[in-house]
Amino acid sequence: MRMPNSISNLPVLAKVSALLVFIALFSTGFGLTLRTKNAAIKHAVVEQGETLDQLRSARNAAKAFGDMKYWNAELANSLQDSSIDAAAAAKALLFGELEALQVHNPELSQTVRTNADEIEELSLSAMDEFIMDERKAGNAYMAQAREKVGEVDQMLGALTTDLAARAEAARQSALGASQTALALSIPAMLGVLAALAIAGAALFSLVVTPIRRMTYAMLKLADGDATIALPAEGQKDEIGNMAGAVAVFRENMIEAERLRKEQLKVEERARVEKRGTMNQLADDFEASVTEMVDTVASSAGQMQVSAHELADTARSSGKEANGAAKSSRESADNIEMVAAATEELRSSIKEVTEQISTSAEFAHSAADAARESNMVVKSLGEAAARIDSIVQIIQDIAEQTNLLALNATIEAARAGDAGRGFSVVASEVKGLAEQTTKATQDISDQIKDIQDVAKISVEQIGEVAKSIGHIEERLANVSSAAKEQSATTGEISESIRRAAEHSKLISQSVTQLADASSTTESTSVQTHEATVEMTLQTERLGAEVREFLARVRSA
Known part of the structure; x- marks a missing residue:
């Protein structure tokens, strides 16, 4: 309609x-x-x-x-x-x-x-x-x-x-x-x-x-259909205001879709520009690396001769220092793993805290909605009470009519045969009054049922609002506890990070000690091996550089 x-x-x-x-x-x-x-x-x-x-x-x-x-x-x-x-x-x-x-x-x-x-x-x-x-x-x-x-x-x-x-x-x-x-x-x-x-x-x-x-x-x-027509749009009542607010969300959705498509176009242009830049960088990098590889290969030949003379200087002390350095590095790696796990725990607690805060906001909104529903049902109960008072007036009129009919019946009985016709009229009026009384009683019973249902609804909605309030308080307590746990976990993470830094310093010190104690052996052996490996790596580097540049150009 x-x-x-x-x-x-x-x-x-x-x-x-x-x-x-x-x-x-x-x-x-x-x-x-x-x-x-x-x-x-x-x-x-x-x-x-x-x-x-x-x-x-x-x-x-x-x-x-x-x-x-x-x-x-x-x-x-x-x-x-x-x-x-x-x-x-x-x-x-x-x-x-x-x-x-x-x-x-x-x-x-x-x-x-x-x-x-x-x-x-x-x-x-x-x-x-x-x-x-x-x-x-x-x-x-x-x-x-x-x-x-x-x-x-x-x-x-x-x-x-x-x-x-x-x-x-x-x-x-x-x-x-x-x-x-x-x-x-x-x-x-x-x-x-x-x-x-x-x-x-x-x-x-x-x-x-x-x-x-x-x-x-x-x-x-909510399903993503931005073409839906909004009912009551342009009306001046509460439904029209709601339609206006929903229309704002619809326009924002359309605008977001437009911006997403523009972003895809910008990214495509950036990829094209990046490909040209990468090709230019690949050419420049190839020239620089080729020159560097040639220089390193020449220096590696000279370093092989010097490294062989330092092979026997301090082999025994070098072995012990290497063992200590290995243990220090393992300790530092373990501390770093603990620090990483602590950081993941801190992130998880932060996410849980955000979810609890969101749930608390939903609980608050639900409590407001329950209170508004409670007020609407109370208004319905009051309207039913006013209708009941009108029905009571009708019932009073019917009772008065019934009383008049009874009096008329008595007077007709006194009149004898002359009042017989009037007795019939009085009986009909009395029957009408009884029917009216019965009808008004039925209406009154139905209104009472409405009032009882409204009263029960008010009580149940009140209980729901109270339960939501308890949930809101508990969520607030849990959120506070989660925030405190997040802060504690952050302090633990910071302490482990500092311990990891100290462990790295110790590992570096032990490594320096190992280097100092095995100067001759490490210098000679490592330098000799490094020069040999450098030669091999130089050749491999040239191949990998060429393969890398080929992939860059084809990207």
Whole structure:
């Protein structure tokens, strides 16, 4: 997925922060939407509950009024005190229910109260007339009472019908609000998951993929491929800065290859010039050596005569001095061998010291990388904690919805058959709240797993950093010890060198003594042999010079 340059140039921290803000805004919008819908559901539930209470009071009032008119009619027929008491009791129940209706229907309640009092008064007047055997007057009072009864029945019937209609409307409103909340919650949850998926894909595209591409390019450069194209080159973020640094290495590699080719050309020209110079030197050397060989051959003939006269001067002392000189030379050679071995040991210790220093630098770089990884994983844990707080808000809203649904179920049970439909709505809302709670719990568990993994990663990276620190300290100690050993070995080498020089001086002194003690014999024999050998060597030298010059010219 190709991102615009304006996004690619942002720092990595800004990219990650933008993704987190995007998730937070989306989750906040989802929470506010659910909160609004829950408020609407709550309002509809409260309105329906109040309406059902009014409807129950109206029906109870109608029932109490029915009992009241029955006992008043019975009173006109039986003329008994028990009918009066029953009618009074029914009237008291009626007035009790009218108290509940007083809040929302004050005029109707007052009218019913007045009519009930008048009905009671008319019934009692009719009873008095009937007792006096005034049937006509009594029937007139009962006719007036029946008119009042009809008015009250009509008012209570109309109120009951109106309240029933309002209760049904409130039920429909609550049902619609719950269905709307259900219709919105599922897409909203899917939207949150989609937002998380988009954020993950964006993080992979903006951070992980550029780092992988840069790693591949760096490996190709390490293999010597200077033609590789660098990803993210020219971007203004950290990946772009890394690409710029790697581009410098690539240019240096190209420049080094160019200088190597130029060096080969220079060396080729130097070989050609050297060949011409060597031929000229060979010609000059041949002329000089030929003249020198002739001179030496002439002098060798004269030296043979002088050397023979000195043959018998000091043969015995010469043998002893030669033995001592031989022993001195062997001692000097042995000391020189020890000095050479010590020098090799010193070079090896120096190389080991350099390797240890390089390893210490690598360990320090690894410790820095471990600390940076530790900080990134901690940031991931903090981001997961913030997402968990958002999920907690959603879970709280679901619990509140579940509580409201439970309350609505209780109220529906109180309403009996009239609240059966509302009970179904409350059950659906409760089921939705339980599904939301379960979903948020699953998300919370997954976030907790992420936090646990991040915590373990922080601890493990910390242990790795600590181990690298110990390795770095040990490498530093080993490097210091190696440097001290190198210094000690240098002192030993210097001491052996001075001993070798002294041994050479002793060998030279013994050789001089041998020469002094066998002057005559060595002079005569060596000179005689030297002159003979010189003659042979002169001839051989001439041949070798010619062969050497031939090789020089052909080189």
